[in-house]
Amino acid sequence: MNKFTLHTGIAAPMDRANIDTDMIIPKQFLKSIKRSGFGKNLFDELRYLDEGLPDQECTGRPLNEEFVLNQPRYQGSSVLLARENFGCGSSREHAPWALDDYGFRSVIAPSYAEIFYNNCFKNGLLPIVLTEEQVDQLFTEVAATEGYQLTIDLERQVVVTPSGEEMAFEIDGFRKHCLMNGLDDIGLTLQHADDIKAYEANRRKQAPWLFDAIK
Amino acid sequence: MAGKTLYDKLFESHLVRTNDDGSSLIYIDRQVLHEVTSPQAFEGLRIAGRQPWRIDANIATPDHNVPTTERSGGVDQIVDPVSKIQVKTLDANCDEFGILEFKMNDQNQGIVHVMAPEQGAVLPGCTAVCGDSHTATLGALGALAHGIGTSEVEHVLATQCLITKKMKNMLVKVDGKLGLGVTPKDVILHIIGVIGTAGGTGYAIEFGGQVFRDMSMEGRMTVSNMAIEAGARVGLVAVDQNTIDYFEGRPFAPKGEQWDAAVDAWKDLVSDADAVFDEVVEIDGAAIEPQVTWGTSPEMVVGVSAQVPNPDNETDQVKIDGINRALEYMGLSADQNITDIQLDRVFIGSCTNSRIEDLRDAAKVVEGRKVAGNIIQALVVPGSGLVKEQAEKEGLDKIFIEAGLEWRQPGCSMCLAMNPDKLGNGEHCASTSNRNFEGRQGFGGRTHLVSPAMAAAAAVTGHFIDVRELIEQ
Ligand code: SF4
Numbered sequence: 001m002n003k004f005t006l007h008t009g010i011a012a013p014m015d016r017a018n019i020d021t022d023m024i025i026p027k028q029f030l031k032s033i034k035r036s037g038f039g040k041n042l043f044d045e046l047r048y049l050d051e052g053l054p055d056q057e058c059t060g061r062p063l064n065e066e067f068v069l070n071q072p073r074y075q076g077s078s079v080l081l082a083r084e085n086f087g088c089g090s091s092r093e094h095a096p097w098a099l100d101d102y103g104f105r106s107v108i109a110p111s112y113a114e115i116f117y118n119n120c121f122k123n124g125l126l127p128i129v130l131t132e133e134q135v136d137q138l139f140t141e142v143a144a145t146e147g148y149q150l151t152i153d154l155e156r157q158v159v160v161t162p163s164g165e166e167m168a169f170e171i172d173g174f175r176k177h178c179l180m181n182g183l184d185d186i187g188l189t190l191q192h193a194d195d196i197k198a199y200e201a202n203r204r205k206q207a208p209w210l211f212d213a214i215k
Numbered sequence: 216m217a218g219k220t221l222y223d224k225l226f227e228s229h230l231v232r233t234n235d236d237g238s239s240l241i242y243i244d245r246q247v248l249h250e251v252t253s254p255q256a257f258e259g260l261r262i263a264g265r266q267p268w269r270i271d272a273n274i275a276t277p278d279h280n281v282p283t284t285e286r287s288g289g290v291d292q293i294v295d296p297v298s299k300i301q302v303k304t305l306d307a308n309c310d311e312f313g314i315l316e317f318k319m320n321d322q323n324q325g326i327v328h329v330m331a332p333e334q335g336a337v338l339p340g341c342t343a344v345c346g347d348s349h350t351a352t353l354g355a356l357g358a359l360a361h362g363i364g365t366s367e368v369e370h371v372l373a374t375q376c377l378i379t380k381k382m383k384n385m386l387v388k389v390d391g392k393l394g395l396g397v398t399p400k401d402v403i404l405h406i407i408g409v410i411g412t413a414g415g416t417g418y419a420i421e422f423g424g425q426v427f428r429d430m431s432m433e434g435r436m437t438v439s440n441m442a443i444e445a446g447a448r449v450g451l452v453a454v455d456q457n458t459i460d461y462f463e464g465r466p467f468a469p470k471g472e473q474w475d476a477a478v479d480a481w482k483d484l485v486s487d488a489d490a491v492f493d494e495v496v497e498i499d500g501a502a503i504e505p506q507v508t509w510g511t512s513p514e515m516v517v518g519v520s521a522q523v524p525n526p527d528n529e530t531d532q533v534k535i536d537g538i539n540r541a542l543e544y545m546g547l548s549a550d551q552n553i554t555d556i557q558l559d560r561v562f563i564g565s566c567t568n569s570r571i572e573d574l575r576d577a578a579k580v581v582e583g584r585k586v587a588g589n590i591i592q593a594l595v596v597p598g599s600g601l602v603k604e605q606a607e608k609e610g611l612d613k614i615f616i617e618a619g620l621e622w623r624q625p626g627c628s629m630c631l632a633m634n635p636d637k638l639g640n641g642e643h644c645a646s647t648s649n650r651n652f653e654g655r656q657g658f659g660g661r662t663h664l665v666s667p668a669m670a671a672a673a674a675v676t677g678h679f680i681d682v683r684e685l686i687e688q
Contacts, residue, residue, distance in 0.1 A: 001263055031297065033254035033304050036262050185366070186265070189240060189374040192232055196268075196376055199231045199242050207340065209469030209477050210244050214271050214315050214336060 002124040003182035007105050008151040009078030012068055013142045019082055020089030021116060025098040027090075028054055038094055039101030043069065073146045081138055082109040086127075087116025096123040106152050108159065110135050121175050122184050126152065128159060128169045154180055218487025220384045221451050222419040225359035225484070229342045231376055240376045245336060245343040247327045248275035248314070248368070250305035251633070252346025256369035257308040267312055268375040274336045275309050275316040277302045278326045279633045283596050283623035290319055298634065317600075325599020325625045328352040328440065328566040332432075333601055335465025339454045339481040344371055349566050349649065351442040355435035356461075357454035357484040359419075362443065382449060383493040385418035386486075389426040391500035396683040398576065399434035400568060400647065400666035402426060403441045404506035408516040410496055415447030418494065421486060422452050426500040432461040433570040440567045441649050444513040454484035507553050507679055508651050508664040510541035515651075517553060519669070519681045525549035544653055545661050546641065554679050556663065559642035561586075561593035561620070561674040562656070563667050565630035568647035569598030571605050573667040578611040580671035580685055586619035587677030593620040594636060596628040620674060632657045645673035 029041045031054055044052040047069060049062040063070050069077070080099065086109040087095060096119045099107070106126040120127045130138070141161060142148045151160040154176060158166040178184070183191065204211050219227075231240040253275070260267065267273065280298035290306065293299040302319060309316035317323040317330065324330070327345055331337045331353060339357035344350060346368045353360035361377065371377055387406055407414075420442050427435060435452045442450025452458075459478055462468045469477045504518035515538075517524070526538040526549060542549065547556065563569075563577050574597060586593050595615050597603040603625055606612055612622045629636040630648040638644050638660030647670050648655075651662040665673065672682040 033258075033300055035255045035258045184263075185378070186263070186370050186373045189370065189376055189378065192240065193374075195232045195240070196242070196374065200269075200375070203242065203244075207244075207477070207480065209473045210272075210338070210341065212271050213467045213469075214274050 001122075001182045001184045001187055002105075004105065004124060004126050004154050004179040006151070006153050006155070007078070008149055009105065010074060010076055011079040011081050011108075011138065011142050011148055011150045012074040012077035013139050014068060014080060014082045015139060017083035018085045018088055021087055021092050021095040022089050024087070024095040025092065026052060028052065030092060030094055035094070035097050036101055038098035039103065042098040042102045043067070076103070078103050078105045079150050079152065080104050080107045081135065081142060082107060083135070084109065084111045084132070086112050088113035091115040091119075093119050093122070096120045096125050100125050108135065108138065108150075121179065124179065124182065124184075126154065126179060128152065130159065130167055130169060134167050217491045218489040220486040220490040220492060221357065221421055221453055221484060222359070222382070222384055222449065223490070225340070225342065226381055228340075229359065234378070238378050238380055241342060241379055243344050243371050243375055243377050244272060244341040245331070246273045246368070246371050247331045247336070247343065247345040247350070248273060248305070248309075249279060249327050249345070249347065250277040250301040251279045252365045253308065253368055254301065254304045255365050256346075256372055257312070259366075259369040260372060265373045267314070267372045270313050272375060273314045273372070274331065274334070275305060275314055276324050276327060276330050277305050277319050278324075278625075279627045279631065281319050281324075281624070281626040282634050283594075283626045283628045283636060286320065286624055294635070322600040322604065325602065326566045326569065326627055328436070329569060329598030329602065332356055332436065333465070333599055335462055335468035338462060338468060338477070339458055339484050342377075344368075344377060348443045348448075349440050351448065351450040352436050352440040352566055354442065354450040355432065355439035355452045357452065357458055357481065359449065359451070361448055382419045383417055384490075385415060385420045385447070385494040385496070386492040387420055387422050387496045387498070388424040389422070389498045389500045390424040391426065391502075392429070393426060393500050393503065396505060396668060396681075396686055397503050398505075398666040398668060399430055399437040401503055401506045402500065403438040404508065404513065404516045404664060405503045406496075406498065407441065407445045407513045408506070409498060410445055412444060412512050412514045413446045415442060415445040418447050419449035419451060420445065420447040421492075422450065423486070424500070427452055428455065431572060432457055433572040436570065437567055437573075441513065444649055453486060454481045505666060505669050505682055507556075507669065508662075509545065509547060509553065509556075510538070511544055511651055511653050512541070513649070513651060513664060515541055516664070519553050519679060521553055523547050523549055523551045523553065546643075554681070556643060557589060557678050558645050558663075558673050559589070559591050560638060560644040561590060561670050562596070562629040562636075562644055562646040562648065563620075563670050564594065564596030564598070564623075564628050565646075565648035566598065566627070567649045568667050569596060569602065569625075571602050573647065574602070574606045574611050575609070577667040577671035578614045580668050580682060581618040581620065581675055582614045584618055584675040586674050589677040590674055591642070593674040594623055594629060595620050596623040596636075597625050599625050618675065629656055631655060632660075638662070645670045645679065
C-alpha cells in the first residue's frame with residue numbers, strides 16, 4: 001500500500017450528493033480476475049456516452065465532454081471533492097480500487113458511507129471529512145481558479161488551500177499511523193517480520209525437510 | 216496440568232506471536248493454490264510491490280475450471296472464457312513468481328486436496344492453507360489445515376503467516392467395527408447427521424476411536440474433508456504407522472536421514488492420553504449403515520433403509536419449515552422410501568471421493584453390470600492424473616466404460632459445476648461430492664450425497680439401493 005504523508009494535487013469537483021459505488025464502478029466490471037485496471041472505468045456511465053463493457057478498450061469510446069473528469073482543466077487531478085454520503089450502496093472494494101487506480105489519493109466530502117470509508121484505508125486512499133461550509137467554499141474556489149491545487153498534510157491533519165488557508169480534519173489515530181506508514185493487514189504483519197524470521201530460522205532447524213523441497 | 220490435544224500441539228508449535236487484539240500470528244508451512252481464489256491475491260502483491268515471502272512453500276494446480284473431457288488441445292481449448300482466463304492467469308502468475316505448478320495436462324495435476332497429499336507436498340505436522348474450504352481434508356495427515364479467503368491467500372503469500380484465533384477442541388470418537396459396505400463417507404455423513412451442520416462451529420474436530428485407527432489414509436481424508444460440513448474449519452486425525460507408511464517415497468517427502476528425523480518428530484502428533492477436549496461426541500461405528508442425503512444440507516441424511524422424514528413428526532417450527540422447503544426443492548414426499556428415489560445422473564468424483572480406493576469400491580459394484588436405462592449420465596472423474604494412471608493400470612477404466620459410465624480427465628467437475636459438467640433443472644443425482652446445497656451442481660439440480668459404492672449401486676439400478684444387496688450376492 002502507498003504511504004500517505006503529504007500530498008499536493010489538482011482538485012476535481014463532483015458536485016453531487018449520494019454518489020454510490022455503482023456509479024463509481026458499475027457492476028459489469030466486477031467479474032474481473034484483477035484488482036487493478038479499474039481506473040479506466042471509474043464513473044463509467046457518467047464519463048462515456050456509450051455502454052461500457054468489461055475488457056473493452058476505452059480509448060476510442062465517445063466521451064461525455066460535460067463530465068468533470070473529462071474537462072481539460074481537471075486532467076491529472078488527484079483530490080476528489082464531493083458532497084455528502086459519498087460511496088453509499090454496495091460494499092464493493094472495487095470502488096476504492098477504481099479511484100486509486102485512476103490516480104486519486106484523497107476524497108474530501110462532508111460525509112461518507114461507512115463501508116466505503118473503511119475500505120479506503122485498506123487501499124491507501126484518504127477520505128477527509130470537512131464541514132458543509134468548508135466543502136462549499138472549496139467548490140467555489142475550485143470553480144474560480146484553473147489549476148486549483150490542494151495540499152493535504154496528514155501529519156498535521158490539515159487541508160491547505162492555495163492561499164495558505166488551513167482546514168483541520170479529524171482522523172482515528174491508528175488509521176493515521178497505518179496510512180502514514182503504508183500499512184494494510186499485510187503491512188501490519190510485516191511489522192513483525194523479525195518475529196517471523198526468528199520463528200522460521202528455528203523451524204528450519206527443527207523440520208529441515210519442509211524447506212527447499214518444492215521446486 | 217492436563218495434556219495437550221493434537222490441535223493444541225500443532226497450533227502452539229506454529230505460533231509466531233500473539234497480537235494485542237488477542238489474535239495470533241501462526242506460521243504457514245505450505246500454501247496450495249488454484250485458479251479461482253488466487254488471481255486477486257497475486258494482483259494485490261503486484262500492486263503493493265511485494266514479493267512472496269517464500270516461493271518453496273507454495274504449490275499450485277488448476278482444478279475447479281478445467282474440462283474433464285478430452286483436453287489435449289490445452290488451455291486454449293477451454294470454451295468458457297472466464298474459466299479460460301482463470302486457468303491462464305494461474306499459469307502466468309506461477310511462471311512469473313517461480314511457483315511450482317502442475318499445469319492442466321501435467322500427469323501430476325489434480326484436485327488440490329488430492330494432489331497435495333499424494334505428492335507429499337503437505338506432510339504431518341505442517342500447517343497448510345488453501346483458498347478453498349475443503350482444505351480440512353489435509354487434517355487427515357496430522358497437519359493443521361485451514362481453508363482461507365482470497366485476501367488471506369495474499370496475506371500468506373506475502374508474510375508466510377495467517378492471522379487466526381485459537382479454536383476449541385472437539386473429539387468425535389467412533390468405536391467398533393464398520394459393517395460390510397459401510398465406508399468412510401457413510402461415517403462422516405452419519406457424524407454430520409448427529410452433530411448438525413453447525414455442531415462443529417468454532418471447534419477443531421479430531422476424529423478418534425477404533426474406526427479411524429482401522430481406516431486407510433484415503434478414508435481418513437474423506438472424513439476430514441467434510442469437517443467443514445459439520446461447521447468446523449479444521450478436522451484432524453492423529454498420526455500413526457498408517458500415516459507414516461503413506462508418505463514414504465512420495466515426491467516431496469523427506470528422504471534418508473531427514474526421513475528418519477521426520478518420522479521421529481511425527482510420532483508425537485497425537486493427543487496426549489490426559490488431554491481434555493471441550494466437547495466429546497461418541498458414536499457406535501457398528502450401528503452405521505450406508506447413508507443417503509435427502510435434503511439440501513448435509514445434515515439432512517438418513518440410512519438407506521429409512522424413509523424421507525415427515526415434518527409432522529417434528530415440533531420445532533424452524534425444523535418443520537426447513538424440512539418442507541427441502542422436500543419441495545428436492546421434489547420428494549414425506550415418508551417416501553429412500554430406495555424409491557429415482558435418479559437421473561451419477562457423479563463419482565470430487566476431493567471427497569476421487570482417490571484410488573473410492574474408484575476401486577465403485578468398480579467392484581458395477582463390474583459385470585450395466586448402467587440403468589433411466590440414467591442419463593454416470594461420470595467417473597479421478598482426483599488426479601496419478602489416480603487416473605493407477606486406476607487404468609488396474610483396469611478400472613475398462614470396468615467403468617464396459618458398464619456404461621464415462622471415464623474422465625481429473626478435476627473438480629460436477630462437484631460445483633464450474634466446468635461444463637452440470638445437472639439439469641430438477642434432475643436427481645447420486646453424488647460422491649460434499650455439498651447438496653440448492654443449485655450446487657447446476658441450477659435446480661437435486662443432489663444426494665452418498666459413498667462411491669452407493670453411487671455405483673445407484674448407477675446400475677437407477678434408484679437408491681442398499682449396496683450390500685449387490686455385493687453380498
Ligand atoms: S472437488 Fe469440489 S469441494 Fe473439492 S476442491 Fe473441487 S470444488 Fe471444492
